[in-house]
Amino acid sequence: MSILISKIETLFLEGSLEAICFAIIIYLTRKGTTILPLNDIKGFLECAVNASLEKITDFERKMKVLEVLTQQMLSAELARPSLFCVLLLKVRDAGPEERCGLDTVKGLNVEQEAIPNHSREEIDQNLRALQSKLGAPIADTDISLYSALKTNLISIDHSELTWRDPEANMIIADDSVLVKNLGQRQMQVFLEPRESMKCILPTSITSKCVEFSNNFNRADVSKVLRNVVHNKEWKEKESKLIKRTNHILGVLEGVWNNPAFASSEIRGTQSEGTYVTDIIVPLLRASLEDLPNGGIFLSTAERQSMASKARKSFGPNEERSTHKTPIGKKPDVMVMAKYGGKIFELAYVESSRILCTRSKREDDSVKLWREALDGISFVGVACRPTNNQFGIVGIQVAGEDLYLNILVKDASGIPRYFYVNQVEISFTKNTSWRVEPLIRLLLTLRNIMIVNQSLLIQALEQANTRPPRNATQSPTVIFPSHK
Template sequence: MTILISKIETLFLEGSLEAICFATIIYLTRKGTTILPLKDIKDFAERAVNSSLDKITDFERRMKVLEVLTQTDIIYKNIVGLNAVKGLNSEPNIVLDHSREEIDRNLRTLKMKLGAPLADNDTSLYDGLKINLNSIDPSELTWRDPEANMIIADDSVLVKNLGPRQKQFFLKPRENMKCASLSSISSKCNGFINDFNSIGFSDTIRNIVHNKEWKENESKLLECTDRILNTIRGIWNNPAFATSEMRSTQSEGTYVTDIIVPLLRASLEDLPSGAIFLSTAERQSIASKTRRSSSSNEERSIQKNLIGKKPDVMVMTKYRGKVFELTYVESSRVICTKSKKDDDSVKLWRETLDGISFVGNACRPASNQFGIVGIQVAGEELFLNVLIKDASGIPRYFHLDQAEMPFAKNTPWRVEPLVHLLLIFRNTMIVNQNLLMQALEQADARPPRNTQQSPTVTSPLRT
């Protein structure tokens, strides 16, 4: 599927204007002389349109791409008829799909780990997870399913079908990371809305800093909150996002550059645990490239220049000459389709799994504490996620928090959840940096043995 979308996107970006039409898309997505169902082709075309519009600056080309989705049913019937008469002869592409064997291997490993917990207090939880895992038909799993990649997510059926105590125990690391509730923040947010120049969050911060999960004192939390609110003030002054009509015309790149990155910088400035930096150049992930480089010789011969995934933003740190990726961010435009949201969600947990596997090969940070963060921006919604490994090395994926973007002053109810989310993000990064530094110092004396590649299942490749 990814290859087909890439083909269509290449057509949009590099093909002649005359070739940009729905008929060409049908031709590109065919399998030999077999034409795919109209529903599937429409889905591929929609995803390619969404991914390419942000990269097209030429007005005429942009209009041609937008017209593609209006030329579907009649053209499809005509092409099907033409194919029935004379066929669209071509040699079918050979699909190299090793995902099934990788999925089977991951499931065997996961069942083995669940059958022999390394921590005694995991016994009951693992028994429940193993029973639920056995109820899943392995043949129905694909590379897009977390369970096929050895990930147990908090919203999966494996967890939803646990008993109350087992579920509470599974979610304990997530609750520890979420820190205290900002129950008194609403009135302060309303004050911020009413008085554009006042911040006044001192009382709110004072009410929450005594919780042991927060790693900074009142003064530091107040400084961070002040920066976040100043950034929100800047968003409200940005004419490009003043109205829903204006927001809908902005590209993904503008959204990331003008809003997402400033909010992240505000929350991460002046961290107590050392230098950290944001990469916004869509550079390839080191962790992803490392995993792809460990693929089979057959795959490497097809993709000679292996390229890792390219998140929209990465938060990175450097320690003792080594660079580590601690956060991945995937964003859509302000207007987000369901297919884009679903694709980014899958891409994000795959990136975090590669990231924690990369760190694990360099050191052994504390289980159930250290995690790789994934932030998804889907339209006006922000989702904060984290992937950690438990004592047995099983990846657990948690959805920590979510909030909506307060684009305008008439959405005051969105300010409180966003500040809360960003404070949790900052706190998590402080913990993760400290745990990483400690683990690397220990690894200098005792390097980790029996390193393992990421269990991320390889998506199908075409020759």
């Protein structure tokens, strides 16, 4: 048993990234031509993953190892037969990742079975069907149009059409040569469905667009909520909170209706990107829209944190020398705001897949407070928001759990990190008891952001006349792999 685990661990630590996949684990644990029971293989795999993750420092390799836990492509077949030939048959139909891995380990080359190409027959069949339909219009208004389209269809060279052409799939597109050669009246009849969908904007909407463009970046300081602090009270009226709640519930309604999250089995197959895009970001947008102190924006492209980059730029000499151009951390999502021409990062989000490993949960937790520390230090260079009030938010999504954290500085400038709340995300109506706690967390997040915005704006105004002195850089300790 220990030998098999050692084999797998060696693959994770020293093997090429292309070779790290579930199919390779099957190959490494076989006994001759016999494949071990699937449960045994999974047990060896989990032990090897846990042991290797403690030793791996390269982020890409660590993610590759974690992916192996979720690769179940061979599970259904391997749970029954025990012959190695089953693996070879499966590799024939496997994706390039598994096949590349086996090629790396064993030099295995399995030729793809030739797939008969019936596309030519299908294209000819579709063209005959389309020609037949054009010869028998149902609506009287289509008689002239169909006649012209049929003539144009007959005139083109059918042998040049491929599966990529709409006509070969019985689609008549508005940019098709069949349509471009129509007469004016026939063209109007063809385009009528499209044209009926277009509406002219009211003058009031046009004026609103012009007003938005003209007033962009013109902050109305008179409307800023001032002297707002945390005092266990909501900063908005109940009617506003109800409106936000309705927006959040609207997002949850979409999640509950989404078949991608209908069961735990299906949810477990979803990627981190799907989780963030379909659930996390919509919930954040719904809770943070229309803030009284001006809008904020969410960066969802995993762009580098400017606060982290600044810390690395002005950090110790050994860190600066590592990269000619320092690269900041890249949170999954950042909540940002722009004041006085400067962009500030007010919150960071780190997310896992819906199935989350313990190491991923722990790594993201550490990553979040490091990002928050860089963030509040970055703000401290520009201004001095009220201590014990202003803070940088850290939101962690670990599996089905959602954590709300915040880092503030006390009167002496010592950072304090707090776990404000923790809830479970509701994916279906069967977990409706999770809804109210989730709403409370998201409205609390909104309340915190309102206070943060107010304190930051006021601090920036004060900094215009009294710039902060002796600004200290982020005390975030360098990650060992950077040395």
